[in-house]
Amino acid sequence: MDTLPPLSALPSGGRLTVDLSALVGNWRTIRSRVGAAEAAAVVKGDAYGIGLEPAARALHAAGCRTFFVALPRGGVRLRAVLPDAVIYVLNGFFDGAGPVYTAARLRPVLGSRAEVDAWLAETGGSGEPAAIHVDTGMNRLGLTRDEAVAVAADAGLLARLRPALVMSHLACADAPGHPLTAEQIRRFTEVRALFPGVPGSLSNSAGVDLGPEVHHDLVRPGIALYGARWAADRPPLEPVATLEGRLIQVNEVPAGAAVGYGAAFRAERPSRIGIVSVGYADGYLRRAGASDAGPGASAAIGGMRVPLAGRVSMDMLAVDLTDAPAELCRRGGWVELFGRTVPVDEVAGHAGTIGWELLTGIGDRYERRYVGG
Structure with missing residues (x-):
């Protein structure tokens, strides 16, 4: 029997063409809009369907240094192609996967006190970098305000944790004038003050055009990078x-x-x-x-x-x-x-x-x- 060609060489019913120049151009446009804040890139969901590795390589070559994935497996894939990037895992720390986080140098986004404690138990309080996620009104992931206050007041815990980032997530910034956005901005400003010297991040794609009070030190664009509409009152960037x-x-x-x-x-x-x-x-x-x-x-x-x-x-x-x-x-x-x-x-x-x-x-x-x- 003749040797069959690889699956990638067989005819397909459809094709996806990804314009990496447009992807990079969109990232640069976002970076130009956020002042002194760092522009990271959210590449979860296989870089929103276009392919994690090619997207990440192109963004890194353009100057992006911080990336966000949803799961450890995405972080491991990303580390294989970007040995020097900062990689955060948005869905946090998964019990039993500590050696994976350590070996791949992944930073969990810790969203509850229980998760903070589990991470400290795993790392022995060695100060491995991690982010603290504080809920400011979305009621999805994140420490409550009271939990954040308790963590910030515990000098011994902070000395062992040494957070590299404190962050929250905007729920309604894609809807112009939604009152929850202003409330989240206010709450995050208060919470971030509890952690002096720790960089802050609040803005997703929908926050890019909302100004410095949303930008803080790092913005986390996702869908905007890939050329789709991210807010009702703002046109999309270049299709990717x-x-x-x-x-x-x-x-x-x-x-x-x-x-x-x-x-x-x-x-x-x-x-x-x-x-x-x-x-x-x-x-x-x-x-x-x-x-x-x-x-x-x-x-x-x-x-x-x-x-x-x-x-x-x-x-x-x-x-x-x-x-x-x-x-x-x-x-x-x-x-x-x-x-x-x-x-x-x-x-x-x-x-x-x-x-x-x-x-x-x-x-x-x-x-x-x-x-x-």
Whole structure:
């Protein structure tokens, strides 16, 4: 039997093109907006779906030195390609994984008194770097204010802990004028004063344009780096990811003919329907599809928008190519599902979700191409 080619060389139903130059440009834009604060990079969720290692290498080469991941395994992957970076684990310290944190020089973001105690027990109070997360109103992770006061007042504990960062997380900064944002800013300023000399971090992407009282010493942009919208009143930066699907068949269907499962969509005129080899198994959400009751998301071919036709199925979706140039509508061609012509947030909106979910849900069946950087 002949030797089979590697899986990466086999045909794919879709391809993801990642513009690393756009990623770096977005980081530099953010850095220019935050004054003297350091601009870190949040690369959790496989760098929001675009690939942790290539994204981190490009950002590090541009000057980014501090990174945030969600889990220890992300930190270990990151350490393998960035031996000198500062790496924080946002989901904190996982019991039993102490040797991993030590060997990979990962800094847990400690979000409860129990977690602080577990970290000190693991490290023997040797002062291994860690962050303290204080809840300022999100009620997700973080020490309460009273717990933070107790930690700050315990000189012996602080001497063993020696926090490298005190941080919190904005819950509603993407909604202009939300009253909780001002309250969180006030609470964090008070809490940070309990830890003199320790750098502070409050700003996620949504806080970048809110000024120095949010920036503190370090900002933690995530979704803004990847070119999706991070706040209702601010336009996204440069798109980084372009998702395309391969045309595997083009059908001429008569007026009134049903397309896809459930006969939920019927052609209103004689139509050219393209079948694209991408579906919800690839992370393209089913709710983005179209029906007679209302339009779904758009796609694009040759820079021209075309509507989806019918439901998204597991491995395929259909697009209406009737108005597109016939020479583009051929088997083997490519259809943009989101990218520069069709913004990821627009597709996400049709699916009833946000750009974060669409990006991080990108599956592993795509051919991946990296350009720029």
